[in-house]
Amino acid sequence: MNNANYKFFLKLAGIFSILGAITTSLLIFLPNPVAADFESQTLLFENKLYLTKLWILFIHPQVNIIASLGIACILFKKYPTQMIVGSLFLLVWAYTEMSQQSLLIDTLNQIWRPNYVNAESEITKSMFKSLINAANGISDSKYFLVIYGFGLGSFLYGTALIQENGLGKWIGVSLLFIGILSLCSFTRYYLGISSLNKPVNWFYEWIYSYLQPIVRIAIGIWIFRRIKTEHNNVYN
Known part of the structure; x- marks a missing residue:
């Protein structure tokens, strides 16, 4: 990758990290539609708020993975394993x-x-009811991978960034916390460690909800700072 393309990708990663902060905030703070029973849930396909959050969830990993790969480009030579x-x-x-x-x-x-x-x-109604119920299990099996991959990936990035100085170190500490919290959530859901429920729920509600968008903004700022630093190193 030549220097112009490298710099362009890092700028894109920084912008996408800011967009990731926006999608994260929307997912956390937008209300969830109330659908207490099966019949109410079946009508969610007509609910604009519910469908909007699904589309945000679809876009959310796309912008954030580009931001993460921006970090990887910057730190690959120093921390290739992580x-x-x-x-x-x-x-x-x-x-x-x-x-x-x-x-x-x-x-x-x-x-x-x-x-x-x-x-x-x-008969047709019963068939589709069975399929709808099955969708919950399929979605949950995907969440198994979602929370596992996100937890380990965040933790490993954190072990690299914590060795940096200034804002990078703060991001590293935050990613270590986010990674550990995600893995604890994975443990309570899929290994049945129910004693983790209360502390994990507390951390998600009072720390994670506010920390995650801030970290996304911080990553964007850190990437732009690194672009400027590398530019100055080239021309000094």
Whole structure:
């Protein structure tokens, strides 16, 4: 990659990290539609807020993985193991979350739920009800990979950035916290460690919800600072 393309990619990564802060904030702070029972949930395919959040969830990993690869480009020579392995797990997270949302946007909310509502026979209705129920299990199995890949990838990036100075070190500490918290959440959900529920829920509500968007902004600022530093090093 020549210097102009490298610099362009890093600028793109910095911009996308800021966009990632916006998508993160929207996902955290936009309200979730109330749908207490199965019949109410089947009508969510007509709910604009619900569908908007699914589309944001589809875009969210795309902008953030580009930002993460920007970090990897900058730090690869210093920390090749963390950057290669961490990027692998973050790519698993990004691709899986995109596929999860495509399942929910297309299959569940454009096919199965509308066909259930418009079914003209009980046999057809029962068939689509079974498919809708199955979608929950399929989506959860994808979330298994989402939270695992995101947790490990964030943790590995954190172990590299914590060795940097200034803002980079702060980002590293934050990513280590986010990675550990994600892996603790994975542990409580899929290994049945219920004693983690209360502290993990508390950290998600009072720290993670505010820390995650701030970290995304900080990464964007850090990338732009590194572009400026590398530019000055070339011409000084």
